Amino acid sequence: MKEALLLQAQYNQFANTNMIAIFKKASKELLYRDCGLYYGSIMQTAEHILCSDIGIMLGRFRAFSSKALEEVEAILQTLNPDHRLQSAIYEDIEAFGRLRSQVDSKIITLIESIEDFKSVDTLTFPGVEFKKPRGFFILALLNHATHHRGQIAGALDILNIENDFNGMLGM
Numbered sequence: 052m053k054e055a056l057l058l059q060a061q062y063n064q065f066a067n068t069n070m071i072a073i074f075k076k077a078s079k080e081l082l083y084r085d086c087g088l089y090y091g092s093i094m095q096t097a098e099h100i101l102c103s104d105i106g107i108m109l110g111r112f113r114a115f116s117s118k119a120l121e122e123v124e125a126i127l128q129t130l131n132p133d134h135r136l137q138s139a140i141y142e143d144i145e146a147f148g149r150l151r152s153q154v155d156s157k158i159i160t161l162i163e164s165i166e167d168f169k170s171v172d173t174l175t176f177p178g179v180e181f182k183k184p185r186g187f188f189i190l191a192l193l194n195h196a197t198h199h200r201g202q203i204a205g206a207l208d209i210l211n212i213e214n215d216f217n218g219m220l221g222m
């Protein structure tokens with residue numbers, strides 16, 4: 052399980068790095084414009100992925116790591132009480148990219164340090180509760196990012212912004 056989770060986390064890091072590189076070349080107006088995605092704009096969708104990775108992946112699963120994850124508390128402080136990014140980070144592609152990179156590295160460190168992926172945990176969201184093995188939750192969260200990056204890739208295609216950051220074979 053650990054090997055597969057690490058591969059997916061490394062792929063997410065690879066894809067996120069390439070996605071941010073595309074964002075840095077694109078018009079800020081296009082990235083922040085509502086283009087009909089579930090979360091509105093490309094950046095709101097990217098923010099949703101990042102906030103989920105911070106709040107759930109790092110925030111929740113750091114307790115299962117045998118290794119202290121430095122900087123996790125500081126990363127958690129980038130979220131507002133409404134689980135959105137501080138506006139200074141959200142509105143600055145460079146700052147957003149630095150945080151995205153930092154979070155991806157911490158996710159890999161987290162997975163490397165977890166030994167027990169079979170214990171059943173509970174994850175609760177408003178109105179729903181899931182009980183699954185820890186490894187399943189981690190895989191679902193890693194896949195969540197892939198799903199939303201696919202939405203971002205589709206929106207970039209519609210805007211005629213060249214992109215190709217979703218291929219695991221390219222890493």
